[in-house]
Amino acid sequence: MSKGNPSDAKVISYEDLESRNAKWVKLGKIKYTDPKGVTRDWEMASRKTRIEGTKIDGVGIIAIIENSKGPEIVLQKQFRAPVGGVCIEMPAGLIDPNESIETCALRELKEETGYIGKVLHTSPIVYNDPGFTNTNLILVTVEIDMKDERNINPKPALEESEFIETFTVPLANFPEELIKLDKEGYLLDARLQNVAHGITIARQFRLS
Amino acid sequence: MSKGNPSDAKVISYEDLESRNAKWVKLGKIKYTDPKGVTRDWEMASRKTRIEGTKIDGVGIIAIIENSKGPEIVLQKQFRAPVGGVCIEMPAGLIDPNESIETCALRELKEETGYIGKVLHTSPIVYNDPGFTNTNLILVTVEIDMKDERNINPKPALEESEFIETFTVPLANFPEELIKLDKEGYLLDARLQNVAHGITIARQFRLS
Known part of the structure; x- marks a missing residue:
């Protein structure tokens, strides 16, 4: 069991990450047709951890x-x-x-x-x-x-x-x-x- | 004003997207120290649309x-x-x-x-x-x-x-x-x- 005060944690640094270098998260581009039949793009983020088939x-x-x-x-x-x-x-x-x-x-x-x-x-x-x-x-x-x-x-x-x-x-x-x-x-x-x-x-x- | 039934929209395709090619979303890697002082990494997703300074x-x-x-x-x-x-x-x-x-x-x-x-x-x-x-x-x-x-x-x-x-x-x-x-x-x-x-x-x- 881990002890420690959550308030003692601190961010040190942030850097942008490419999808191919990420283990847990990814980005995607969706093509869809809108209600009038026009083809459009939408960008999204998702987890890589979801169990396949669920x-x-x-x-x-x-x-x-x-x-x-x-x-x-x-x-x-x-x-x-x-x-x-x-x-x-x-x-x-x-x-x-x-x-x-x-x-x-x-x-x-x-x-x-x-x-x-x-x-x-x-x-x-x-x-x-x-x-x-x-x-x-x-x-x-x-x-x-x-x-x-x-x-x-x-x-x-x-x-x-x-x-x-x-x-x-x-x-x-x-x-x-x-x-x-x-x-x-x-x-x-x-x-x-x-x-x-x-x-x-x-x-x-x-x-x- | 747009008219059209939301249920008529349909996804056509999905493909993985690299951050450098995305306009609206991105991934990041954070370095942080946990409550015991151990340095760890965490991956995250965010919007690119947030107004600077807010x-x-x-x-x-x-x-x-x-x-x-x-x-x-x-x-x-x-x-x-x-x-x-x-x-x-x-x-x-x-x-x-x-x-x-x-x-x-x-x-x-x-x-x-x-x-x-x-x-x-x-x-x-x-x-x-x-x-x-x-x-x-x-x-x-x-x-x-x-x-x-x-x-x-x-x-x-x-x-x-x-x-x-x-x-x-x-x-x-x-x-x-x-x-x-x-x-x-x-x-x-x-x-x-x-x-x-x-x-x-x-x-x-x-x-x-």
């Missing part, structure tokens, strides 16, 4: 702890080199060969946070930035039962190069906690912040 | 129509070549030089949908997929007042290469409408679907 890159996990104090949501701090800072994210990970969505979500949750969860809900495939890239995920909502003794002292099993700090906030204050973390200089993952914004909209328009 | 690519717009039937949300269908299908998205766009977030949001909303809006709320910067790319946006929540006569017959001003179909759904059914659209074969933008999922979570845990 259409899904990975999972994001909305992990809800149910305990006597009310529901809490599991969040993470992780340094992300592409954005040069520490992001607030949900647990997430890429799918292994022949792995189901549910298995992947419970495996990643256990590896990254130590928690044993139960899948409540899986979303459709969602596309992170579909004008730019085909990267996508399925959002898996997981319940963590604190009556399960294995969840009392959860022990992550991180890889040597992974530095993930797990923490929880009450679900009732989730939107306000993210705004506070942004003000403290953390960077917000869109997929996470937008779930929080949905809660804000539900409150504002009394949708529940 | 940190923000664009805006996403949660546009709420207030009328006597209750609040509705403005959605779009748009063919997205990187994912090879028609996406359900919120109105969105890239920031022009020297443009404020609010001005950009109201300009893009008017161009893409014809509606005149009023900004209610701007989010922090949110990162679409921070392990892969620095692309980001600010989510702007906008109110559309149907008592404003200019909103009765909204007229989009789309570019010749833009084919965007605007529609609305009741905010109260927004999560269910997205699931239905997914089943019909449309692809869901993560940023939009996750706002809907936040509404679902607020309902489930009675957060409002």
